[in-house]
Amino acid sequence: MRLFKSSEYAIRSLVYMAVSGIEVCSVKTLSDALDIPYKFLGRLMSRLGAAGIVTSQQGKLGGYSITRPLHEVHLADIIDVVEGLESYDRCILGFETCDDKNPCPLHDQWSGHKDGIREMIDNVTLADLARSDCKRI
Numbered sequence: 001m002r003l004f005k006s007s008e009y010a011i012r013s014l015v016y017m018a019v020s021g022i023e024v025c026s027v028k029t030l031s032d033a034l035d036i037p038y039k040f041l042g043r044l045m046s047r048l049g050a051a052g053i054v055t056s057q058q059g060k061l062g063g064y065s066i067t068r069p070l071h072e073v074h075l076a077d078i079i080d081v082v083e084g085l086e087s088y089d090r091c092i093l094g095f096e097t098c099d100d101k102n103p104c105p106l107h108d109q110w111s112g113h114k115d116g117i118r119e120m121i122d123n124v125t126l127a128d129l130a131r132s133d134c135k136r137i
Contacts, residue, residue: 026063
């Protein structure tokens with residue numbers, strides 16, 4: 001299982017904003033720094049704005065800033081806005097019905113991992129990512 005590009009870009013952008021020290025970050029700055037297509041990133045930031053994760057400021061010095069405290073923005077919040085969380089609850093082989101009573105061939109091996117991934121995205125925050133020793137964004 002892997003994040004969609006849109007979620008990858010959203011998380012990378014928000015982490016960059018959190019650690020860069022730039023109060024208001026333009027889409028151009030984010031696009032250039034993170035090598036993310038400008039138009040795609042503009043639409044993505046608008047969606048994050050509509051969800052209240054970022055706020056926009058118009059004008060020459062305009063751009064986006066994170067609205068909530070970093071410890072209140074969970075990966076699940078970001079992913080839900082961008083791609084939805086349905087794929088994190090579905091069967092890994094794509095069956096419509098897959099549960100303990102009607103399992104797919106990978107159900108027993110996958111269910112624990114799936115639960116762990118869901119728990120991680122529900123609990124990890126932007127504050128956690130900003131504190132990371134990793135220097136890649």
